[in-house]
Amino acid sequence: MKLNHSYNKFILIKLILIFFFVDVIASELIDEKVKKLTLELRCMTCQNQSIYDSEADFSNDIKKIVRKKFQEGKSEKEIKDFLTNRYGEYILFKPLLNYKNLFLWAFPFILLVFSLFFFIYRIRKR
Amino acid sequence: MSSLVGFISLSLAIGINFFLLFSYFFLKNKNYNFNLIVRLSSVLTLISFFSLMFSYVTSDFSNFNVFQNSHSNKPLIYKISGTWGNHEGSMLLWISILSIYGFLFSITKVADLKFKQLTLVIQSSLHILFGLFIVFTSNPFLVNSVIVKEGLGLNPILQDPGLAIHPPVLYAGYVGYSIIFSLAIAGLLNKNNDDEWLYIAKKWSLISWTFLTGGIALGSYWAYYELGWGGWWFWDPVENISLMPWITGLALVHSLLMIRGEQILKKWIIFLSILCFSLSIFGTFLVRSGILTSVHSFAADASRGLFILLIFFIITGFGFLVFLLRTPENSKPINLLFVNKVSALVINNVLMIITTLTILLGTIYPIIIEVITNDRISVGGPYFNSTVIPIMMPGFLLMSVAPVLSWQTNRLRNAKLYVLGFMIISVVVLIQSYFTTFNTWGVLGLILGVWIIVASIISIFSSYKIKFSYKMLQKINPHIAHIGVGIAIVGITCSSVFKEEYDYNINEGDKFRIKNTFITFQKVETTNEANFQALRANFLIKKDEKLVANIRAGKNYYPVSKMITSEAGIFHEWFRDIYFIVGDQKDNNWFIKIYINPFVSFIWLGVLIMVLSGFIGVTKK
Amino acid sequence: MRKLIILTPLVILFIISIFLLIYLLSNKDPNKPPSVLLNKNVPNFESNSLYNPKIYINYEKVKNKKVLINFFASWCLPCKVEHPLFFELSKRYPDLFILGFNHKDKIEDAKKYLLEDGNPYNFVGVDKDGMIALEFGVFGLPETFLINENGKIIYKFMGPLTKEIILNEIEPLL
Numbered sequence: 001m002k003l004n005h006s007y008n009k010f011i012l013i014k015l016i017l018i019f020f021f022v023d024v025i026a027s028e029l030i031d032e033k034v035k036k037l038t039l040e041l042r043c044m045t046c047q048n049q050s051i052y053d054s055e056a057d058f059s060n061d062i063k064k065i066v067r068k069k070f071q072e073g074k075s076e077k078e079i080k081d082f083l084t085n086r087y088g089e090y091i092l093f094k095p096l097l098n099y100k101n102l103f104l105w106a107f108p109f110i111l112l113v114f115s116l117f118f119f120i121y122r123i124r125k126r
Numbered sequence: 127m128s129s130l131v132g133f134i135s136l137s138l139a140i141g142i143n144f145f146l147l148f149s150y151f152f153l154k155n156k157n158y159n160f161n162l163i164v165r166l167s168s169v170l171t172l173i174s175f176f177s178l179m180f181s182y183v184t185s186d187f188s189n190f191n192v193f194q195n196s197h198s199n200k201p202l203i204y205k206i207s208g209t210w211g212n213h214e215g216s217m218l219l220w221i222s223i224l225s226i227y228g229f230l231f232s233i234t235k236v237a238d239l240k241f242k243q244l245t246l247v248i249q250s251s252l253h254i255l256f257g258l259f260i261v262f263t264s265n266p267f268l269v270n271s272v273i274v275k276e277g278l279g280l281n282p283i284l285q286d287p288g289l290a291i292h293p294p295v296l297y298a299g300y301v302g303y304s305i306i307f308s309l310a311i312a313g314l315l316n317k318n319n320d321d322e323w324l325y326i327a328k329k330w331s332l333i334s335w336t337f338l339t340g341g342i343a344l345g346s347y348w349a350y351y352e353l354g355w356g357g358w359w360f361w362d363p364v365e366n367i368s369l370m371p372w373i374t375g376l377a378l379v380h381s382l383l384m385i386r387g388e389q390i391l392k393k394w395i396i397f398l399s400i401l402c403f404s405l406s407i408f409g410t411f412l413v414r415s416g417i418l419t420s421v422h423s424f425a426a427d428a429s430r431g432l433f434i435l436l437i438f439f440i441i442t443g444f445g446f447l448v449f450l451l452r453t454p455e456n457s458k459p460i461n462l463l464f465v466n467k468v469s470a471l472v473i474n475n476v477l478m479i480i481t482t483l484t485i486l487l488g489t490i491y492p493i494i495i496e497v498i499t500n501d502r503i504s505v506g507g508p509y510f511n512s513t514v515i516p517i518m519m520p521g522f523l524l525m526s527v528a529p530v531l532s533w534q535t536n537r538l539r540n541a542k543l544y545v546l547g548f549m550i551i552s553v554v555v556l557i558q559s560y561f562t563t564f565n566t567w568g569v570l571g572l573i574l575g576v577w578i579i580v581a582s583i584i585s586i587f588s589s590y591k592i593k594f595s596y597k598m599l600q601k602i603n604p605h606i607a608h609i610g611v612g613i614a615i616v617g618i619t620c621s622s623v624f625k626e627e628y629d630y631n632i633n634e635g636d637k638f639r640i641k642n643t644f645i646t647f648q649k650v651e652t653t654n655e656a657n658f659q660a661l662r663a664n665f666l667i668k669k670d671e672k673l674v675a676n677i678r679a680g681k682n683y684y685p686v687s688k689m690i691t692s693e694a695g696i697f698h699e700w701f702r703d704i705y706f707i708v709g710d711q712k713d714n715n716w717f718i719k720i721y722i723n724p725f726v727s728f729i730w731l732g733v734l735i736m737v738l739s740g741f742i743g744v745t746k747k
Numbered sequence: 748m749r750k751l752i753i754l755t756p757l758v759i760l761f762i763i764s765i766f767l768l769i770y771l772l773s774n775k776d777p778n779k780p781p782s783v784l785l786n787k788n789v790p791n792f793e794s795n796s797l798y799n800p801k802i803y804i805n806y807e808k809v810k811n812k813k814v815l816i817n818f819f820a821s822w823c824l825p826c827k828v829e830h831p832l833f834f835e836l837s838k839r840y841p842d843l844f845i846l847g848f849n850h851k852d853k854i855e856d857a858k859k860y861l862l863e864d865g866n867p868y869n870f871v872g873v874d875k876d877g878m879i880a881l882e883f884g885v886f887g888l889p890e891t892f893l894i895n896e897n898g899k900i901i902y903k904f905m906g907p908l909t910k911e912i913i914l915n916e917i918e919p920l921l
């Protein structure tokens with residue numbers, strides 16, 4: 001059982017995409033989908049451990065549910081919605097990109113762009 | 127008895143520091159010896175610390191703290207380390223290290239005596255603040271109101287050699303920043319405005335940063351083998367808050383190194399000096415107040431949280447206020463070119479600060495959101511991985527050549543050699559990953575890590591004539607440190623991206639195979655140890671028909687605290703670790719989880735090189 | 748301008764400290780996240796009686812009443828601690844419908860537990876696979892929900908109830 005990320009022969013395309021930090025993984029097995037999602041979920045009964053890494057009762061239940069939902073053909077977003085409606089956004093280790101979290105996600109990149117412009121401005125000035 | 131001695135000497139130490147503070151501002155006649163007073167208070171603080179340790183070693187359960195956190199049938203080493211295995215004791219360790227730094231500073235030579243006095247006064251004020259915190263909210267010398275024969279025992283996870291060394295080393299890092307803070311503030315307040323303190327701060331910042339590096343790595347290694355989660359970094363809040371002062375400290379060390387050149391980024395250095403220590407206190411606050419869930423669980427107590435928040439606010443506010451009111455003028459404008467040493471340094475400093483701010487925001491964002499909207503969110507690993515890593519990557523790219531960039535011009539000597547090296551590495555890594563498993567982050571990390579190592583080696587050989595001597599080692603020290611970083615990056619990348627895991631449900635005597643390694647699940651034994659029951663599964667590891675290792679993994683049951691800890695078994699090889707976790711038994715079969723963690727040892731090796739190089743840097747004139 | 752830049756650390760310090768202060772003073776427990784179900788409609792549920800698999804309960808059967816839902820199990824020690832409090836509550840508020848959900852338990856153990864400690868519940872539903880708990884976002888036992896006449900969850904508590912909590916937080920809502 002190899003749970004590594006999938007093969008991808010389209011290296012060129014991938015390389016171009018790297019620079020936009022886009023993850024394109026076309027077709028995954030359900031196992032990998034479950035792994036990817038449960039790695040981003042918090043085990044509510046543990047201390048800061050992901051559901052994937054945890055063997056707690058709660059985690060095993062959620063793993064089962066996630067697997068079942070994927071088998072039913074539900075999308076990752078639908079499953080996340082299902083879980084957040086019950087446990088709150090607290091269960092998501094990766095905060096959703098919504099109004100509330102906009103500042104969280106934008107802040108580092110705003111700072112980065114701002115410093116870049118400032119740096120170029122200073123060099124130009126000399 | 128020893129509790130009384132401890133409490134009295136701690137109180138005396140605080141009292142002496144009060145006297146020092148009072149006399150500095152209100153007594154005109156200062157014909158007493160500042161250094162001696164500081165040393166006296168340090169010695170008293172240490173007496174206090176050792177008397178607590180004495181209570182632990184002798185299992186003196188009349189001390190409430192010992193009663194709550196110790197047990198008489200613990201091995202001696204855990205009785206000693208149990209001293210700082212609890213909140214009260216660890217704060218006493220904190221203040222002891224604070225006074226050790228004060229002591230060491232009092233015996234170093236400083237030309238400007240007034241400046242030295244001022245630094246010691248500020249250091250003593252810090253001692254007073256933390257001392258009052260201990261006395262009023264976390265007194266480890268409280269008397270147990272009932273007479274008992276036995277203690278409640280130490281948390282089993284802490285009954286580990288890791289506890290003996292991780293906290294002291296980590297605190298030596300955190301608290302080391304206190305002396306830099308004191309130096310910076312004294313430098314700002316000192317009327318005789320010269321830059322002597324910058325040269326003094328250089329050594330202290332390197333010492334603190336080196337200890338902090340070691341402390342974080344030890345904690346990480348401890349988590350790796352003790353938690354049994356198969357990983358070594360979890361973006362746990364406690365890890366994040368140790369990473370923040372580490373990164374700012376790194377920026378500080380590099381900025382201070384620039385003083386050798388003619389450029390002085392004085393304001394920036396002062397800002398970083400204040401920031402490093404305030405982030406250290408901030409970390410303590412977040413852990414001790416219990417407002418974050420993390421693998422470090424401390425008894426939450428709102429009054430403690432409020433007190434540390436106050437200390438954090440006073441110290442940081444005071445620092446930045448002095449900075450605002452007495453901002454120094456830059457003596458010379460900095461010589462910023464497109465690619466020279468200064469611009470490389472500035473870019474890396476900026477990247478490090480952005481990284482720190484991102485980690486800070488991610489760590490406290492859930493608190494802000496909960497206060498505003500009463501919803502709770504999590505900001506975990508996926509957030510930090512997708513922000514921190516891309517931000518740091520250009521910095522890693524730059525650090526490989528930064529030491530050989532010129533101060534004055536845009537030129538890089540042997541530029542062609544570096545470009546060629548980079549291209550060869552990229553092509554080799556790409557081809558290699560094309561034929562194995564391709565992973566974006568894996569490729570980027572490998573290219574960066576190998577590139578840093580190769581470029582540093584090119585720099586060493588193209589810039590110096592190699593002789594084998596300690597002086598030579600001091601000269602090439604920056605490159606050595608960078609090679610350490612490169613090795614660590616290779617380890618970090620491989621172990622996180624190319625990690626594999628295997629699950630088995632097997633019975634004693636079963637054999638299985640992972641690649642070229644044959645593993646026999648031999649038998650499960652239970653034994654009674656001094657203070658726990660151990661369940662151990664024995665694994666025989668065979669390679670090419672030869673027995674290479676015998677790994678034991680399992681669980682411990684601690685009857686005193688009714689806790690089970692998982693004890694991972696790790697088979698270390700140079701290029702991979704085989705990590706065994708024993709799960710539960712079901713219908714005669716055991717659940718066995720095995721991780722193959724490639725190149726994990728590179729992380730520890732890289733960090734070790736960084737730490738050694740840090741100490742070599744301290745010895746440099 | 749320069750002074751302004753140097754002022755920013757102080758401003759940030761103030762903002763962070765204020766948020767931390769409010770958080771500290773608001774008595775929030777990091778181990779108990781606020782429920783998202785609060786002030787929302789009660790989720791659909793349907794469950795068999797512990798004592799008779801043919802009898803079942805769903806929200807339709809108890810609507811227009813105040814309902815107290817309590818998740819418990821025989822293996823859960825804190826549940827045993829809060830258990831007696833439900834007798835008092837049902838005595839003082841006879842109109843309150845107390846619904847117990849037996850969470851991931853063996854039927855025999857649950858029956859034995861309720862025989863020994865008494866049965867304060869108006870109905871005991873079986874939640875064998877934990878699917879009802881999932882709908883309520885329950886992840887640790889015990890948990891208690893209060894539902895008003897309109898089918899809205901108006902109160903939720905994680906962990907064992909105490910006399911004080913019932914007196915100060917639940918009774919005012921009844």
